[in-house]
Amino acid sequence: MEIGVEQKEIITESKKMVKKRVYRELISGLLFASPVLLGFLIFVIGPVLYTVYLSFTKYNIVSAPQFVGFDNYIHLLSGKDAFYYPAVKATFYYVMLSVPAGIIFSFFIAILLNMKIRGRTIFRAIFYLPVIIPLAASSIIWLWLLQPNFGIVNYLLETFHLPTSLWLSSDATVIPTLILISLWTTGNMIVIFLAGLQNIPSHLYEAFEVDGGNSFQKLFYITVPMSSSIIFFNTVIGFINAFQTFVQPYVMTQGGPNKASYLYVLYLFREGFQFSNFGTSSASAVMLFIIILLFTWIFFKFSKSLVYYEGQEDRK
Structure with missing residues (x-):
């Protein structure tokens, strides 16, 4: 028609x-x-x-940027800068320990806060409260608490006849101490884990109990696999945030002692705003972006074999 x-x-x-x-x-x-x-x-x-x-220029704010090509990158990678590789080493040491510690700590705290106990709302608020406190303020408080000579932490250890520590004043203990302090601000991770745990179907636990499963088996065969996507998310975010840690070492250690806590962003900040080498500082910022991008790509590359998504069998 x-x-x-x-x-x-x-x-x-x-x-x-x-x-x-x-x-x-x-x-x-x-x-x-x-x-x-x-x-x-x-x-x-x-x-x-x-x-x-x-990052491709020589720039000190006073004069106009002068194009120097890859000189800034060569300067960093060749080891001519005495502070760059110590900063990279300290940062990787901090990241590789703090992220797993934060994931494990926040996950098990979330499991405890998910239990049906009296006053759990108050406990949830207590564990989230440190996130609200500004990092600079909490860093100063921790600096006082961990002072080797008159800090309250060493005082309590002496009271109970336990060994004391130099905490932030020793090369060997400064990074582990910063990692312990980082657990203070895992409230966001705990909340995300808690939300994920509450979405796990209760009938899975009930069926497992009928089959004779105990608490540890439920943890490893139900809770962890069903929370793998949340663990993956918090791990990626944790790595990104850990590589950019700045406030705690800046306030508490200034990169010391002996550059042991001279983390990457602290180096980047000082290179730019203290020494006015904005070209080198920008180059180190670009390299940090590449490092974070590479780690994120690696995580997503292996996520399919490590992360379980509900209903993924139906999509195959």
Whole structure:
């Protein structure tokens, strides 16, 4: 059946109206999203691109940037900078220990907070409360508590006839001490784990109990596999945040003693804002971005074999 001229005109007019409506909706959506989009472009993408540009220059704020090519990267990787590789070493030491410690600690605290005990709401608030306290303020408090000579922690250890420690004043103990302090601010991880635990179907535990499973078996055969996606998420976020740790070593140790806690972002900060070597500082920032990107890619590369998603058997 052939379409008449009038029908063709109606169809053409309808298509025009649909295109106009889609166009208007697109414009309206962009207008509503423009504050976020502009903020992202101006305050995120813009500085990132400018940092990449500065990494190829010699710049000290006073004079205009001078293009030097890859000299800043060669300067860092060749070991000519006496502070760079100690910062990389200290950072990897801190990250590789603090992230697993934070994951294990927050996961088991979440399991305890998920139990049906009296006053668990209060306990949940107590464990989350340190996240609200500014890091600089809590770092100063920890600095007083861990003072080797008159700190309350060593005083309590002496009272109970236990060995004391130099804590932040020794090369051997400064990073482990920073890791212990980092557990103080795992409230966000605990909340995320708690939300994941509450989504595990209760009938799985009931069926396991019928089959004679004990608490440890339920933990390893139900809780951990069903929480693997949450563990994966917290691990990725934990690595990203740990590589960017700055406030605690800046406030408590200033990178000491003997560069033992001279973490990467502290090096980046001092190189730029203390020594005015913004070219080198920008190059180290770009390299940190590449390191974080590489670790994130590795995690996602192996996530399919390590992470269980409910219903994934149906998608195969």
